[in-house]
Each structure stands twice: as C-alpha cells, then as structure tokens.
Amino acid sequence: MKILKFGGSSVGTVDSIRSVVEIVKKEKQQNHQIILVASAISGMTNLLTKMSEEASLGKFNEKDLENFQHTHFEIVKTLIEIADQNPTLTKLKLLMNELEDLLQGVEILKELSLQTKDLIVSFGERCSVLLLAKVLDQEVGNAISVNASDYILTDNHFGHANVYEEITYHNIQQLVQLHQNKLLVVTGFIAGNTEGRVTTLGRGGSDYTAALFGAALNAEEVEIWTDVNGMMTADPRLVKKAFSLDSLSYTEAMELSYFGAKVIYPPTMSPAFKLKIPIVIKNTFQPDFKGTRIQFHSEPTAYPIKGISSINNVALINVKGSGLIGKLGFSGRLFSLLAQHQINIILITQSSSEHSITLAIHLDEIEKAKKLIEEEFVLEIKAKWLEPIEVEENLGIIAIVGENMKQTIGVSGKLFYALGRNGINVRAIAQGSSEYNISVVINEKDVSKALNAVHDAFFNHLKKTIHVFNVGVGNIGSTFLNQLEKQKDFLANNNDIEIKLIGLSNSKKMMFNENGISFSDWKNALDDSKIDANLDQFIEQMKQLNLPNCVFVDNTASAEVPKYYKRIFEHNISVVTCNKIANSSSYESYKELKNTARKYGIDFLYETNVGAGLPIISVLKDLRMSGDEILKVEAILSGTISYIFNHFKGEKTFAEVVKEAQELGYTEPDPRDDLSGIDFMRKMLILARDNGYQVEAEDVIIDTILPKSCLEAKSVSDFYQALELENDFFEKIKKQAESEQKVIRYIGVLENGKITISLELVDAQHPFYSLSGSDNIISFTTERYKERPLVVKGPGAGAEVTAAGVFADLVNISSIR
Numbered sequence: 070m071k072i073l074k075f076g077g078s079s080v081g082t083v084d085s086i087r088s089v090v091e092i093v094k095k096e097k098q099q100n101h102q103i104i105l106v107a108s109a110i111s112g113m114t115n116l117l118t119k120m121s122e123e124a125s126l127g128k129f130n131e132k133d134l135e136n137f138q139h140t141h142f143e144i145v146k147t148l149i150e151i152a153d154q155n156p157t158l159t160k161l162k163l164l165m166n167e168l169e170d171l172l173q174g175v176e177i178l179k180e181l182s183l184q185t186k187d188l189i190v191s192f193g194e195r196c197s198v199l200l201l202a203k204v205l206d207q208e209v210g211n212a213i214s215v216n217a218s219d220y221i222l223t224d225n226h227f228g229h230a231n232v233y234e235e236i237t238y239h240n241i242q243q244l245v246q247l248h249q250n251k252l253l254v255v256t257g258f259i260a261g262n263t264e265g266r267v268t269t270l271g272r273g274g275s276d277y278t279a280a281l282f283g284a285a286l287n288a289e290e291v292e293i294w295t296d297v298n299g300m301m302t303a304d305p306r307l308v309k310k311a312f313s314l315d316s317l318s319y320t321e322a323m324e325l326s327y328f329g330a331k332v333i334y335p336p337t338m339s340p341a342f343k344l345k346i347p348i349v350i351k352n353t354f355q356p357d358f359k360g361t362r363i364q365f366h367s368e369p370t371a372y373p374i375k376g377i378s379s380i381n382n383v384a385l386i387n388v389k390g391s392g393l394i395g396k397l398g399f400s401g402r403l404f405s406l407l408a409q410h411q412i413n414i415i416l417i418t419q420s421s422s423e424h425s426i427t428l429a430i431h432l433d434e435i436e437k438a439k440k441l442i443e444e445e446f447v448l449e450i451k452a453k454w455l456e457p458i459e460v461e462e463n464l465g466i467i468a469i470v471g472e473n474m475k476q477t478i479g480v481s482g483k484l485f486y487a488l489g490r491n492g493i494n495v496r497a498i499a500q501g502s503s504e505y506n507i508s509v510v511i512n513e514k515d516v517s518k519a520l521n522a523v524h525d526a527f528f529n530h531l532k533k534t535i536h537v538f539n540v541g542v543g544n545i546g547s548t549f550l551n552q553l554e555k556q557k558d559f560l561a562n563n564n565d566i567e568i569k570l571i572g573l574s575n576s577k578k579m580m581f582n583e584n585g586i587s588f589s590d591w592k593n594a595l596d597d598s599k600i601d602a603n604l605d606q607f608i609e610q611m612k613q614l615n616l617p618n619c620v621f622v623d624n625t626a627s628a629e630v631p632k633y634y635k636r637i638f639e640h641n642i643s644v645v646t647c648n649k650i651a652n653s654s655s656y657e658s659y660k661e662l663k664n665t666a667r668k669y670g671i672d673f674l675y676e677t678n679v680g681a682g683l684p685i686i687s688v689l690k691d692l693r694m695s696g697d698e699i700l701k702v703e704a705i706l707s708g709t710i711s712y713i714f715n716h717f718k719g720e721k722t723f724a725e726v727v728k729e730a731q732e733l734g735y736t737e738p739d740p741r742d743d744l745s746g747i748d749f750m751r752k753m754l755i756l757a758r759d760n761g762y763q764v765e766a767e768d769v770i771i772d773t774i775l776p777k778s779c780l781e782a783k784s785v786s787d788f789y790q791a792l793e794l795e796n797d798f799f800e801k802i803k804k805q806a807e808s809e810q811k812v813i814r815y816i817g818v819l820e821n822g823k824i825t826i827s828l829e830l831v832d833a834q835h836p837f838y839s840l841s842g843s844d845n846i847i848s849f850t851t852e853r854y855k856e857r858p859l860v861v862k863g864p865g866a867g868a869e870v871t872a873a874g875v876f877a878d879l880v881n882i883s884s885i886r
C-alpha cells in the first residue's frame with residue numbers, strides 16, 4: 070500500500086491533473102495498491118479564508134465566490150466527458166450553494182468563529198477531491214471521493230486540531246476494508262471532532278493527512294507530490310542555486326520544515342517516524358525525478374549541513390529582570406501561560422546570566438502574547454522585579470539544519486562569518502541541544518540575502534556569485550568589463566566564481582539589472598538607460614537590492630566617487646578601486662577609510678593605485694605582515710614619465726613625445742597630472758602610509774619637471790604650446806645626460822618617513838638605468854633584503870594592465886576565497 074498526496078499545484082490546472090492521471094495509471098499498471106490524498110486547488114484555501122474574513126466585516130464580494138466556482142467548473146468542462154459533466158457540476162453547485170449560505174450567514178451575523186472558518190475552508194478540499202475522483206474514475210476507473218472529516222477524529226482546536234490517533238487509525242482501516250477494490254481519493258487537511266463538526270489540521274495539513282493514512286495502513290511509503298524536485302537545500306524561490314537532496318532523516322526534515330521549508334508540513338513526520346514509513350517528496354511535473362526520501366537515518370553528504378530554511382513575520386519578546394528570572398518556577402509559568410493560549414514559541418534563548426529570556430513568536434500573535442505576559446506578571450512588573458516587556462518586530466529567522474553538524478568543527482563559524490561579511494545583524498541565536506540546527510533571528514529585510522550568502526558559504530561546490538557594481542566605463546572601466554566577458558567561463562570552470570554585473574554607471578547614466586547586465590552588450594544597455602547618473606542613488610539602490618557578496622568597483626579618476634566609500638563600507642560592501650584619490654587625500658580620511666573597512670570586516674583593495682597591475686601594495690603588505698622592516702623604498706612609478714624620457718631621443722621635441730604618450734593612453738587626461746609629479750607623489754604617499762607613516766601631500770618634496778609657464782597654462786592645448794616654447798629647457802637636460810652617458814630618470818625615495826621625488830641622471834651601474842618603455846620599477850631595501858633589495862619591475866601603466874589589476878583584486882576579495 071502506498072499513499073500518494075497531491076498538493077494544490079498538482080490539482081490546480083488541467084495539465085497538472087493530466088499528470089496526476091498518468092502517475093496513477095503507472096501505479097495501477099504495476100498493480101500497486103494506492104490511496105490518494107488531495108489538497109484544495111492552489112490559492113483556494115486563501116480565497117476561502119479571505120471570503121470568510123471579509124464576510125464577517127460585512128464586505129463579502131460575490132466576485133470571489135464566482136471565481137471559486139469558475140475555477141472548478143472550468144476543470145470539469147475540460148477534463149470530464151460531456152455526457153458525464155452534469156452530475157459533477159450539480160454536486161459542485163450544491164457545495165457552492167452551501168458555501169454561499171454560510172458566507173451570507175457570517176455576513177449577517179458579522180461574526181466568524183474558528184469553527185465556522187474551518188467549515189468554510191473545508192470546501193476547498195471537498196470540491197477538489199470531488200472533481201479529481203471523477204476524472205480518475207473516468208480515466209482509471211473505480212475511483213470515489215472520501216471526506217476525511219468522517220474518519221480523522223480530532224479535539225476542538227479549530228484551525229489547528231490535534232488528532233486522536235488510535236480511533237482515527239481504526240476508522241481509516243474500516244474505510245479501506247469497506248472499499249477494497251476502489252481507488253479512494255481523500256480530502257487532505259480537513260478532519261472532524263467528536264460532535265461531527267469540521268476541523269482542520271493547520272495550513273499545509275494535507276501532508277499530515279497522508280501520513281495518518283500511511284500510519285493507519287502501515288503503508289510501504291507515503292509520497293508527497295508537489296511542484297518542486299523534492300526537498301531542496303533551500304527554498305528555490307529565494308535561492309536560485311538550491312538543489313535537491315537525495316535523502317533526509319525525519320529529524321532533519323522536521324527541523325527544516327519547522328523553520329519554514331513549506332514543501333512538507335512538520336507534523337507529517339510524526340506518524341511516519343513511529344512506524345519508520347519512508348516519505349518521498351516527488352515532482353508532479355517531473356515524475357521521473359527520484360525526489361527526496363525521508364527516512365530514519367541521516368545519510369552523510371559532502372557538506373556539514375543538509376539545508377537552510379527561513380521564516381518571515383517573526384517578532385521577539387524580551388522578558389528581563391534581575392529579580393525573577395532564573396528563580397524556580399518562573400519559566401514554567403511563562404511557558405505554560407503561552408501554551409494555554411495556544412501561542413506557538415518558535416525559538417527561545419536565555420542569557421547565561423539568566424536575567425533575560427527572549428522568545429521568538431509569530432508576528433500575528435505577538436500583541437496577544439505581550440498582553441498575556443503583562444497581565445500574568447502585573448505584580449512583578451509593578452515591584453520592578455521584571456522590566457517592562459519589550460517587543461521587536463520586522464524580524465525573520467534563518468536556520469541551518471543537519472545531523473552531521475555536530476561532528477563538524479567550524480559550522481557556526483562559517484555561518485556567522487557569512488552573515489557578518491554581509492552586514493547582517495544577528496538579533497538572537499538558538500542552537501538546539503541536539504545540535505541538529507542553529508537558528509538565528511535577523512531583520513526581515515535581510516532574510517533573502519542571508520539565505521543566499523549562507524548557501525554560498527556551505528555548498529561550496531556551487532559557483533560563488535559575486536555581485537559587481539561598477540562605476541566608470543572609460544578606458545580602464547571598459548577594458549575591465551571586456552576582460553570579465555573574456556574570463557567569465559574560465560572563472561566559472563576553474564575558480565567556481567560567477568561574476569554578475571548588477572549596477573553600472575558612467576558620468577551621464579546608470580542602470581541596474583538584478584539578473585546581471587550582459588558583459589557584451591553593456592554599452593548599448595547603458596546608452597538606452599533612462600536613469601540619469603547619480604552616485605547617491607546608485608549607492609542607495611545598491612543597498613536596497615541587498616544582495617550578498619557585493620563589490621563596488623571604482624574605475625574612475627573622479628574625486629567625487631571616493632567620498633562615498635565610507636558609506637559603501639557601512640553597507641558591508643567591499644570596494645576595489647584604481648582611483649588613487651581616496652588614499653592620497655588627507656591622512657585622516659585615508660585612516661578613516663581603512664578603519665571603517667576593518668570595522669565592517671570587508672575588503673578595500675587598491676593594488677592598481679601604485680604601479681597599475683604590478684604587485685606592489687601586496688608585496689609591501691606581505692613584507693610587513695611577515696615581520697620584515699622596510700628601510701628604504703626607491704621607485705620609478707610614473708609609467709608616463711618613464712615612457713616620455715625613454716622616447717625623448719633624436720629629433721622629436723619634448724612636446725611631441727608627450728603628445729605621443731597621451732595618444733597611446735599612457736597619460737592622465739591632462740598630462741600635467743603626470744608631469745607635475747602629482748600622480749607620482751600620490752603613489753609615494755600611499756606607499757608611505759601603507760608603510761605606517763602619517764604623511765601628507767605637503768610633506769613630499771617634489772622636484773617638478775615642468776617649467777612654470779607650462780604648469781600655469783589654462784587648458785591642455787595651451788599647455789602643449791607652452792611646452793613647445795620651453796623645448797630648450799628639456800634639450801639641455803637631454804644633452805647633459807648624453808654627454809655624461811647617463812639616462813634621465815624621475816625617482817621617488819621613501820626613507821625614514823620622508824618622501825622626495827626628483828629628476829636624476831643615472832649611469833649604467835644604477836639598477837634603474839635599463840628601464841624601458843613605460844615600465845615601473847620599485848626596489849625595497851628591508852632588514853631581510855638588505856644586501857640585494859627586492860625589486861619589482863614591469864609595465865606600470867596602460868588600460869590593459871590596470872584593468873587586469875582591478876580584476877585580480879576583484880577575485881581576491883576574501884569573501885569568495
């Protein structure tokens with residue numbers, strides 16, 4: 070004997086019912102004895118609830134009833150042969166009339182008891198089963214509908230009744246005895262009390278009905294047919310990367326469903342557990358998929374947890390007081406008070422000092438709970454043994470579940486790291502003593518982000534998704550995006566990283582796409598965007614989207630963008646930047662950014678601030694972290710100036726060489742930013758600060774290359790003119806170098822916290838003599854590298870290498886490692 074339960078979506082449409090028919094036919098072909106349990110058509114229980122509540126307010130809408138009727142009639146008209154339609158339509162119509170009478174009664178009385186509500190919602194299952202049985206009778210034969218209210222006996226807790234198992238099992242056995250060769254199609258969810266009134270088993274209760282039938286008949290299996298591929302690692306509507314689980318123990322399934330995995334109703338596990346009857350969750354729309362088997366033992370998997378679930382609409386109630394809590398009998402009084410009034414406590418935490426107890430309760434019940442506690446402990450509150458009761462709303466819970474958790478070290482560390490990195494504030498924590506679950510209470514708005522971040526952290530064979538918000542699509546920005554396009558498959562296949570570009574802005578427009586902006590078509594998409602660029606709103610949108618593992622990439626040279634970094638860090642979003650301005654403005658703001666990034670535990674990476682893609686910042690950091698002491702740093706860090714002096718040979722004027730460098734993209738838009746030494750100065754400043762020195766731009770001694778007239782020219786073209794006029798000045802330096810067999814080098818030195826940048830003529834013995842093209846070179850003389858300094862040399866400018874450096878920083882963000 071097998072029990073097959075079909076959920077609301079499985080009986081909701083013509084196609085899904087056809088699928089059900091196929092599944093049943095297959096079972097019959099294999100001579101399996103089966104009983105079907107069915108839910109109301111999806112949405113109908115909600116509709117019935119709404120109609121009853123509105124009726125009690127005198128606002129009953131006839132259209133809703135028409136809609137209810139229409140949904141059922143349409144299925145009959147499509148699936149049942151014309152000759153047979155009338156009897157079914159008549160039976161349905163009788164039920165509709167009864168329902169209408171009830172609703173009108175509620176409307177007149179303006180009163181809706183839980184008892185009446187149960188009766189009204191029972192029409193969902195009564196109607197669905199009626200038509201499903203008729204279709205199966207026609208397609209398979211011998212099917213009859215059964216109203217479970219006559220067999221499942223409960224107490225009087227309307228809305229959530231408790232089942233008297235023994236008598237129920239007896240009734241079910243008799244029912245089956247009576248109809249041995251019939252295909253029974255039973256209403257899920259509904260039951261009856263000892264007086265014959267309809268009760269219900271709680272929302273989602275059809276699963277439980279199936280388990281009760283399973284237990285009564287000692288079935289070999291209870292199958293829960295639904296609209297997903299079994300129980301998954303998380304709700305697939307909230308976590309796109311959720312995947313199906315092969316098996317779960319009853320306890321694991323229980324914990325996951327208790328904390329929100331709606332795919333199975335928690336009480337379902339109990340009758341099955343007692344008789345060790347397996348429950349198999351299957352997909353009506355993909356019947357061949359094997360689904361999830363819920364059984365006695367937990368099978369180990371490659372992961373420490375089985376899944377993550379979540380609940381919204383949670384509130385916390387804090388009961389505090391040094392005078393009472395921890396005293397014998399207090400907790401007992403508190404908990405039995407809430408139990409008596411049927412208020413479900415989702416989770417309890419108690420501080421170790423025992424001065425406070427925090428309870429998580431469903432939002433709908435929080436006011437009632439607060440009132441009850443205040444009334445019960447009115448004297449204690451007056452005497453100040455207890456503080457006034459506090460309530461916090463707008464919360465949610467996420468829970469990680471798995472029996473193997475207890476054998477694995479670091480599970481909670483992983484959970485809290487993922488939450489912390491993403492700026493998710495934890496309001497309360499509970500770990501069951503069984504160690505099958507850890508649940509945390511967080512802000513409701515963070516639930517989806519938390520689920521995804523934690524899912525990424527635990528199921529690490531899946532690709533980690535990095536959500537990128539890129540500002541600046543000039544030379545470096547567009548090269549960076551092209552590189553992402555080229556590398557995305559490699560990253561996905563070799564590094565298990567999926568990069569999604571979510572937000573993009575240039576100085577004119579911005580755009581967002583939560584599903585990812587195409588790397589190949591971003592240009593057109595941005596051109597077509599209707600949203601004007603606005604950094605403030607860009608950051609706000611980034612915050613509102615509230616996605617996990619976000620990185621803000623600043624590919625601009627703008628002084629405006631860095632002003633927002635602090636705010637970005639405060640939203641727990643890492644920053645990768647090639648923009649030097651943030652780190653080279655005042656020391657105070659440099660320090661503040663560093664401290665803020667540290668405080669929020671996120672990354673601030675700016676390798677390309679010095680020497681483009683060359684590993685300079687990271688080498689300096691590694692040297693210092695490993696305890697080395699930096700004695701002296703000598704560097705040529707202006708790729709532009711290197712290029713210019715390396716090409717200032719023969720007939721070309723100095724201005725011509727500068728222009729050439731600009732055309733090749735080696736200079737800043739205004740070449741004076743390079744030639745004035747400011748850009749170089751910024752890099753030296755960043756190096757000095759990262760080396761622990763508190764230095765300001767004014768402290769740097771710069772021997773500027775440019776004559777005053779060039780520096781003072783109003784525009785870039787005026788500057789070029791002035792530069793031509795000053796050609797003699799540069800010719801003189803060139804001649805002198807040639808006559809002394811030396812080369813011109815612009816060298817920065819950092820020693821004892823002092824920075825100097827000056828033009829020098831160096832001979833062939835100098836390590837900087839042989840520098841070619843636009844290369845940078847940096848030499849670190851340290852305690853460890855004293856005799857022969859550690860030298861890093863290579864191309865230090867150009868969009869390709871800079872963009873590659875930004876790219877490297879992006880994949881080095883520690884949240885993805």
Ligand code: ADP
Binds near residue numbers: 077295330378
């Ligand atoms: P039915 O109407 O068949 O009873 P439900 O809507 O009650 O179906 O339950 C199925 C739904 O449960 C799925 O569509 C899915 O969105 C949701 N769900 C939540 N958590 C999970 C999970 N961990 N695995 C699978 N489905 C889940």
Ligand code: ASP
Binds near residue numbers: 077108193
């Ligand atoms: N129809 C009921 C509900 O929507 C029972 C169920 O679907 O299991 O809650």
Ligand code: MG
Binds near residue numbers: 273331333334
């Ligand atoms: Mg369900």
